[in-house]
Structure formats: structure tokens, C-alpha cells
Amino acid sequence: MSQALACVREAAKRNRNERFTALMHHVTPELLAWAFHQLKARAAPGVDGVTWEAYAGALDGNIGDLHRRVMRGGYRAKPSRRQYIPKADGRQRPLGIAALEDKIVQRALVEVLNAIYETDFLGFSYGFRPGRSQHDALDALAFGITRRAVNWVLDADIRAFFDSISHDWMMRFLEHRIGDNRVLRLIAKWLKAGVMEEGALTESMEGTPQGAVISPLLANIYLHYVYDLWADQWRKREATGEVIVVRYADDTIVGFERQADAERFLRDLRERLAKFGLALHPDKTRLIEFGRYAAQRRSARGEGKPETFDFLGFTHICGKAKEGGWFTLVRHTIAKRMRAKLVEIKEALNRMRHVPVPEQGRWLGQVVRGYLAYHAVPTNSRKITSFQYHVAWHWRRALSRRSQKGRVTWARMGRIAARWLPPARISHPWPQYRFLVKHPRWEPSALVAHARICPGGAG
Numbered sequence: 005m006s007q008a009l010a011c012v013r014e015a016a017k018r019n020r021n022e023r024f025t026a027l028m029h030h031v032t033p034e035l036l037a038w039a040f041h042q043l044k045a046r047a048a049p050g051v052d053g054v055t056w057e058a059y060a061g062a063l064d065g066n067i068g069d070l071h072r073r074v075m076r077g078g079y080r081a082k083p084s085r086r087q088y089i090p091k092a093d094g095r096q097r098p099l100g101i102a103a104l105e106d107k108i109v110q111r112a113l114v115e116v117l118n119a120i121y122e123t124d125f126l127g128f129s130y131g132f133r134p135g136r137s138q139h140d141a142l143d144a145l146a147f148g149i150t151r152r153a154v155n156w157v158l159d160a161d162i163r164a165f166f167d168s169i170s171h172d173w174m175m176r177f178l179e180h181r182i183g184d185n186r187v188l189r190l191i192a193k194w195l196k197a198g199v200m201e202e203g204a205l206t207e208s209m210e211g212t213p214q215g216a217v218i219s220p221l222l223a224n225i226y227l228h229y230v231y232d233l234w235a236d237q238w239r240k241r242e243a244t245g246e247v248i249v250v251r252y253a254d255d256t257i258v259g260f261e262r263q264a265d266a267e268r269f270l271r272d273l274r275e276r277l278a279k280f281g282l283a284l285h286p287d288k289t290r291l292i293e294f295g296r297y298a299a300q301r302r303s304a305r306g307e308g309k310p311e312t313f314d315f316l317g318f319t320h321i322c323g324k325a326k327e328g329g330w331f332t333l334v335r336h337t338i339a340k341r342m343r344a345k346l347v348e349i350k351e352a353l354n355r356m357r358h359v360p361v362p363e364q365g366r367w368l369g370q371v372v373r374g375y376l377a378y379h380a381v382p383t384n385s386r387k388i389t390s391f392q393y394h395v396a397w398h399w400r401r402a403l404s405r406r407s408q409k410g411r412v413t414w415a416r417m418g419r420i421a422a423r424w425l426p427p428a429r430i431s432h433p434w435p436q437y438r439f440l441v442k443h444p445r446w447e448p449s450a451l452v453a454h455a456r457i458c459p460g461g462a463g
Contacts, residue, residue, distance in 0.1 A: 016120040023182065024120060027117075028187055031071075031075075031116060039109075040056075040063065042111055049104065052105075055104070082102070083198040084197065085201075086101075087099050087100075098214065101215055111218075114218055114221050116187075120181055121181070124228065128249040130252045132221065138316045141316060145248075149248075149333050152246050152248055154246070155263070155294070155297060156259070157257060158269065159292070161288035162285065165282065166254070171195050174225075178225065195222075231256070245262040259295075263293075292312075292313060296322075296330075296331035317338055321334040337384060337391070345391075346398065349368070349395060353368075358406060364399070379391070380431040396417060
């Protein structure tokens with residue numbers, strides 16, 4: 005962060021109500037060039053067809069021209085190019101691929117706006133924020149469930165969130181902090197730029213395209229005003245027991261000590277979202293009994309095991325430690341996601357069947373290494389071991405079909421897998437260890453809300 009943006013950050017921190025009327029001058033040629041280098045060089049081009057490599061060929065001149073147009077008001081936002089990517093459930097997720105110059109300006113403006121909004125966002129907000137990851141959110145949730153009085157969990161899913169964002173409300177929220185009309189006009193241009201699909205332009209009356217560089221920040225700003233501030237005030241004023249909140253983008257998990265609080269929160273949340281054009285997904289939003297006493301209480305009522313919930317790629321399960329039998333939170337890779345990944349690998353190996361084994365091994369090693377980097381968490385060893393076994397099984401099958409000489413034996417396959425595939429080992433620490441390192445001032449007995457004790461965590 006530049007010294008000038010550091011000053012903006014300090015000013016934003018000192019006065020949470022200050023409106024910044026002069027921000028555009030922070031979008032310098034140097035910042036635009038930095039933003040360009042932050043983009044993926046091999047990303048698909050937008051509607052203008054301009055690639056990263058082509059733009060880099062005359063970078064200084066292109067950046068200078070772009071800066072002049074942005075400063076003089078001659079810059080025009082282009083519509084996003086519609087592309088669909090498959091989801092784990094078989095459906096297609098629409099993405100908007102912005103033109104290269106739109107990505108550059110958006111990335112630069114995100115850097116400027118982060119200096120303001122990172123001082124405003126609450127500790128339980130994790131999605132798409134500098135220095136915060138999915139595992140930070142997972143650790144905060146695990147720590148909150150195991151160390152706080154959580155007996156009920158609300159798994160809330162906002163239906164079609166990115167497509168339902170109100171442009172009018174979005175601009176009103178921005179105007180609370182941003183008084184620079186040039187910045188506001190830029191954001192309005194991007195919101196209304198529309199989508200190009202098969203040569204037809206569709207204007208955007210609401211929503212922000214998934215895939216745009218600035219969309220995650222705008223989504224966080226929208227939910228900050230619609231949800232975060234409201235939820236924080238609700239638990240302080242309305243809750244009769246403990247309440248923890250963890251939000252990653254539009255996915256939020258809320259833990260409650262008391263069922264009555266959980267039911268009132270869910271009812272009030274529906275009313276709150278409706279005021280801003282949002283709604284909870286009726287099939288994906290669930291309130292379940294969960295926590296250290298859930299199994300015992302359900303057993304006393306003659307009911308089955310506690311229900312589970314999914315969050316950020318993991319199924320969260322009420323379990324027991326092997327030694328002592330006390331409550332532990334078990335996290336397993338979501339089964340359908342693992343199956344989808346294995347199908348993807350199987351299809352790729354079939355296409356690469358006649359590629360030399362070392363080349364296959366290098367590619368497959370990278371894939372497995374990336375998968376384990378995310379999923380190798382404590383209590384998930386059985387799942388990652390199963391994943392690696394099935395990868396080797398699909399690889400053996402693909403190699404056996406290379407010729408008519410016979411199938412590859414498991415003994416040979418074991419040697420090949422040992423040469424190219426990383427071992428399936430747990431690489432992440434237990435949540436409480438990593439969490440306490442980052443937030444050492446957390447006190448289990450504190451009655452003050454967590455977000456007011458340290459800068460992050462399960463608020």
C-alpha cells in the first residue's frame with residue numbers, strides 16, 4: 005500500500021462517518037500498471053478480444069492512454085462476455101468476463117477502496133478480503149462451535165445473491181463513504197454495462213456480474229450494510245444467549261446457544277433481506293440442532309444422529325474424540341465435490357492417455373497437490389486418502405488402455421504413484437492452534453462479543 009493510501013486508511017479508521025471526496029487521483033499510472041500485472045496472463049479475453057500478452061506489448065503507451073481517458077471521463081465500460089462453467093451439481097454457473105481495461109481499472113480502484121472499507125468491515129466477514137482466506141473462516145467457525153455455547157446452527161443461503169443486488173441501494177451504500185463523483189460514476193458504469201451473449205447485449209438493471217474484478221468488493225459492501233451491521237446489533241440487543249457469526253461472501257453460518265434466539269433471528273433475517281431485494285433460498289437454508297450436546301439430546305428424544313451442514317467445501321459433523329469421548333467437530337470433504345473432481349480427473353486422463361507418463365505425472369501431481377493443500381485438514385484423513393486412491397485407480401485404468409499389451413499391475417502402479425503423487429498427509433493445524441496464533445487475545449470466558457476483542461474470528 006502506498007503512503008497516500010495509508011493516509012486514507014488512517015483517516016477512514018479515525019472517523020467512520022467521513023466521506024472521501026477526492027479519491028480518483030490515487031488511480032495513478034503506476035497503480036494501473038501494478039493492477040495489470042496482478043491479472044492472470046492466460047485469462048480469457050473479454051468482448052474486445054484483447055489479451056494480456058497483446059496489451060503488454062505496448063504497456064507504457066497503453067497504460068498512459070488508459071489513465072488519460074479515466075481522468076478526463078473518456079473511459080467507457082464494456083459489457084462482460086457471458087461464459088458458463090459447470091457446478092458440482094451438474095448445473096451451469098454464469099460468469100461475466102470483463103474486457104482487459106475494465107479489469108485493470110477495477111483492480112486499481114479496488115486497491116483504493118480497500119483502504120477505506122477494510123477499516124469498516126467486521127471481524128466475522130472473511131470472503132475476498134486481503135489477508136483472509138477460506139481456512140481463516142473455517143478455523144473461526146470451528147473454534148466458535150467448540151469453545152462457545154453453540155447448540156443450534158443456522159446455515160443461511162441467499163438466493164441468487166449476485167444477480168439480486170439492487171443498483172439503487174448499492175449506490176446509496178457507497179455514498180455513505182464515497183463522495184468522489186468520478187468514482188461513483190465509474191462503478192455505476194460497470195453495474196449497468198450489461199452482458200454480451202452470442203452477439204446480443206443484455207442491459208443490467210440489477211445485480212453485479214460474477215467474475216468481475218470489483219464484484220467481490222461490491223458484494224461485501226452490500227452485505228456489510230444489509231447483513232453484517234444488522235446481525236451484530238441483533239445479537240447485542242435481541243439475543244438472550246451466545247451468538248457467533250461467520251460469513252464468507254454470501255454464505256453465512258450463525259451459531260446460537262438457545263433455540264428461541266435462532267428461530268427469532270431467522271424470522272427477522274428474512275424480513276431484513278426482503279427490504280433490500282434479497283431472499284433466503286428455501287431449500288438451502290436450514291436451522292439444525294448442532295454442538296456438543298446435540299447427540300445426547302437427540303438420543304434422549306429417540307431421534308437419530310445430529311444433522312450435518314456444509315460450508316466452504318466441508319461437511320461439518322458432530323463427532324467424538326477417540327480418547328476420552330468428548331465432543332469434537334469433524335470436517336469431511338463434501339462427497340459430491342470430491343466425486344465431481346474425480347470425474348474431471350478421469351476425463352482429463354482419458355484425453356491424455358497417450359501422453360508420456362512423466363508428463364501425465366507432473367500434471368496429476370500438481371492437481372493432487374493443490375487438492376491436498378485445501379482439503380488436508382485434521383479429521384479428514386480418510387477422505388483425502390480415499391481421494392488419492394481413486395486418482396491412482398483412474399490413472400491405472402487410463403494407462404492400461406494405452407495398448408493391447410495388458411493391464412498395468414497394482415505393484416507397478418504403486419511405484420508410479422509414489423514417484424509422481426504427493427502423499428496424502430494432514431498439512432493443516434488444528435483450528436484452535438492457528439486461530440489462537442492469529443488472535444491471542446481471545447478469552448474463552450469473555451462475555452464481550454468476540455469481534456470487539458480481536459480483529460477477526462467468529463464474531
